[in-house]
Amino acid sequence: MLKQCEGSHAVAEAVALSRPEVICAYPISPQTHIVEGLGEMVKKGDIKDCEYINVESEFAAMSVAIGSSAAGARTYTATASQGLLFMVEAVYNASGLGLPIVMTVANRAIGAPINIWNDHSDSMSQRDCGWIQIFAETNQEAADLHIQAFKLAEELSLPVMVCMDGFILTHAYERVDMPTQEQVDAFLPPYSPRQILDPAAPVSIGAMVGPEAFSEVRYLAHAKQMQALELIPKISAQFKEIFGRDSGGLVRPYMLEDAETVVIALGSVLGTIKDTIDEMRADGISIGVLGINSFRPFPVSAIRRSLSHAKRIIVLEKSLAVGIGGIVATDVRMALDGLDKRIYTVVAGLGGRNITRSSLHRVFRLAMHDQLEALHFLDLEWSIVNKELDRERTTRRSGPIAENILRDLGQAKSNVG
Amino acid sequence: MGHQEIKFYQTGTFTVGNRLLPPEQRSVQSDIERTNSLNSGHRACQGCGEALGARYAIDAAMRATNNQLVAVNATGCLEVFSTPYPETSWQIPWIHSLFGNAAAVATGVAAANKVKALKAGKALPETRVIAQGGDGGTTDIGFGCLSGMFERNDDVLYICYDNQAYMNTGVQRSSATPPAARTATTMPVGEHPGNEWGQGKNVPLIAMAHGIPYVATASVSDLRDLEYKVKKAMSMRGARYIHIFVPCPLGWGSASHDTIKLARLAKETGLFPVFEAEYGEVTNVSKIRQKQPVEEYLRLQRRFAHLFGKKPRLDEIERFQHMADQNIRKFGLLGDDKATVGYYGAEHE
Numbered sequence: 209m210l211k212q213c214e215g216s217h218a219v220a221e222a223v224a225l226s227r228p229e230v231i232c233a234y235p236i237s238p239q240t241h242i243v244e245g246l247g248e249m250v251k252k253g254d255i256k257d258c259e260y261i262n263v264e265s266e267f268a269a270m271s272v273a274i275g276s277s278a279a280g281a282r283t284y285t286a287t288a289s290q291g292l293l294f295m296v297e298a299v300y301n302a303s304g305l306g307l308p309i310v311m312t313v314a315n316r317a318i319g320a321p322i323n324i325w326n327d328h329s330d331s332m333s334q335r336d337c338g339w340i341q342i343f344a345e346t347n348q349e350a351a352d353l354h355i356q357a358f359k360l361a362e363e364l365s366l367p368v369m370v371c372m373d374g375f376i377l378t379h380a381y382e383r384v385d386m387p388t389q390e391q392v393d394a395f396l397p398p399y400s401p402r403q404i405l406d407p408a409a410p411v412s413i414g415a416m417v418g419p420e421a422f423s424e425v426r427y428l429a430h431a432k433q434m435q436a437l438e439l440i441p442k443i444s445a446q447f448k449e450i451f452g453r454d455s456g457g458l459v460r461p462y463m464l465e466d467a468e469t470v471v472i473a474l475g476s477v478l479g480t481i482k483d484t485i486d487e488m489r490a491d492g493i494s495i496g497v498l499g500i501n502s503f504r505p506f507p508v509s510a511i512r513r514s515l516s517h518a519k520r521i522i523v524l525e526k527s528l529a530v531g532i533g534g535i536v537a538t539d540v541r542m543a544l545d546g547l548d549k550r551i552y553t554v555v556a557g558l559g560g561r562n563i564t565r566s567s568l569h570r571v572f573r574l575a576m577h578d579q580l581e582a583l584h585f586l587d588l589e590w591s592i593v594n595k596e597l598d599r600e601r602t603t604r605r606s607g608p609i610a611e612n613i614l615r616d617l618g619q620a621k622s623n624v625g
Numbered sequence: 626m627g628h629q630e631i632k633f634y635q636t637g638t639f640t641v642g643n644r645l646l647p648p649e650q651r652s653v654q655s656d657i658e659r660t661n662s663l664n665s666g667h668r669a670c671q672g673c674g675e676a677l678g679a680r681y682a683i684d685a686a687m688r689a690t691n692n693q694l695v696a697v698n699a700t701g702c703l704e705v706f707s708t709p710y711p712e713t714s715w716q717i718p719w720i721h722s723l724f725g726n727a728a729a730v731a732t733g734v735a736a737a738n739k740v741k742a743l744k745a746g747k748a749l750p751e752t753r754v755i756a757q758g759g760d761g762g763t764t765d766i767g768f769g770c771l772s773g774m775f776e777r778n779d780d781v782l783y784i785c786y787d788n789q790a791y792m793n794t795g796v797q798r799s800s801a802t803p804p805a806a807r808t809a810t811t812m813p814v815g816e817h818p819g820n821e822w823g824q825g826k827n828v829p830l831i832a833m834a835h836g837i838p839y840v841a842t843a844s845v846s847d848l849r850d851l852e853y854k855v856k857k858a859m860s861m862r863g864a865r866y867i868h869i870f871v872p873c874p875l876g877w878g879s880a881s882h883d884t885i886k887l888a889r890l891a892k893e894t895g896l897f898p899v900f901e902a903e904y905g906e907v908t909n910v911s912k913i914r915q916k917q918p919v920e921e922y923l924r925l926q927r928r929f930a931h932l933f934g935k936k937p938r939l940d941e942i943e944r945f946q947h948m949a950d951q952n953i954r955k956f957g958l959l960g961d962d963k964a965t966v967g968y969y970g971a972e973h974e
Binding site: 229230232257258259261262263264265267268271272273274275276277278279280281283297298301305404405406407410411412413414415416417418420421 | 692693694695697698704705708709710711713715716717718719720721722723725726729730731732733734735736737738739740741743744752769770772773776777779
């Protein structure tokens, strides 16, 4: 059924259709509307046989999820930013134990300085945590991916993070085709756990493992993610059969076949990039885009295949590996190992800074002429940066950086006014 | 065999024999019905109070739940000594997640059990859950999750095995470590040797302040009382807390054969009040039978040896005595005295 609704509500409905049995809720922007929506549905009885637990922290949210999943319940929670960091110990534990929890990460920057707006720093910080990480481009896909995520998680007995851009998707009202309960039931069978805390057949879960077996246990975590590389496209195809649309998969090519320049990105910024590419194509420029849907597992072969004809690659990412540059770009380099291609890293949209078509035009054209530096910060205000660097050179007690920059920016603006 | 009506303790001894008790109060140590949920062969130290306490607590919970029990374990000695790869001592479904989240994991298990019961058309789940941890996992790192579980009144019995320090990591101070005690992070050096005075938290009283259905303290020196409290706790729904005093020969520097004696002295001095509380009010205290001076308790432990050297710290020993006497007054541990703590005005359900 077509609906005009907020991204968060679309996700809440998709989760509800997946018949969750335990939901842990802790508020943090910008995911809050999702768990609020679910709370109301459970209380009204729209979601039957479901426990909705208002926990005291994100660490507790993931810990409750670990308990309920291990006891055999289909379990969901959502978080973002600082919340994801606060639950990290339990995040690693959930994947280490192989518990198929599904969690939305409404992507948001990490402080300090505190910032509530969108970038991918939060989920990227967890790229090695053993969870599957899939990214949504639109609200439709965000809703669809949650239904797929439960199936993927439960088939592999691994937790899945569905990443969607905070505010840009979570708070945007868009048209979403909501599936029916019959469709979802046909797609997603009831949860049948691989391991369960059952008095009729007692098992110990989470025992001490030393050097004699730890490597094997960790290797199997990797092997499962490699299985996911095959399973994700299969699930996407099954989804298309029942729901009639493309959602998910490993990568999403656009205008790629003959493209000399290829942009790689994740999430909602793909829309702006596609618009930019349409305009550049109209100018006769050979450029395309490859969206990465599955970041973990990283689809090395699919990316290598998709980029075989490309001369240069621009990885545009909303994250920064401080001290080296790109996070996604590093993985792309790995995928293209041994191939002769220029790879540019563009760090963009940090802390919610808008990524505009005009800025994209500028960097894409610079790259096409091989005039872009290897690591570029999109729309960085150099005068402000240099002013602070100068202050630090000349003053020992130069003060807190973020506050200095805010003050400098304020002065710059009032000078203009 | 018949039995005679007795006061709980006979005179002339600190103990009471099984044969003097009515059958329902007798220990079932060698009963063939005993589940041995924490089976023999684990790697606890000789004289480990925690292993003893856990064995009795869990078997009592098993009996009370018709063997429909799941255990959640915080990281710590109990977790480590019971599951050295590839073996496990646990004969019941058991999960260890992290150091600081046992209460929350148990909340999750309880929630899953409840949903399963609902789906089967039952109002209440038959399968129950206990969470357990040491004092570090309970009073320090796990305290946030514990308080959250209490506050939501989740259907979990949390058992804290209190041996008064982080023993698994090599005897470091916790918020349950008594003053003056030597630990690896509160060495007996300087002007105030050992742990600081005026610190620490009393988690049973904090648990009571949540107004939860049941809070009790218990000791491995009185296993029947411990079993009774676990059984009682499992007859109730909602958040319940039992804090068990478990001496640690390794961390306390005491003889393995003195574990029970030390636990008994902790109670008989008044240093560890044994009581029950329901909905924030003290409902029952185990009276001191034969009051002992604190020296008797302190002297047996090397962690307090610096109080008894060539220059005994009579001032510090006096402070311990004051602490014990204060407990005796507060909880009414002598004669017909009444407890004066724990009236928080929480409503009975």
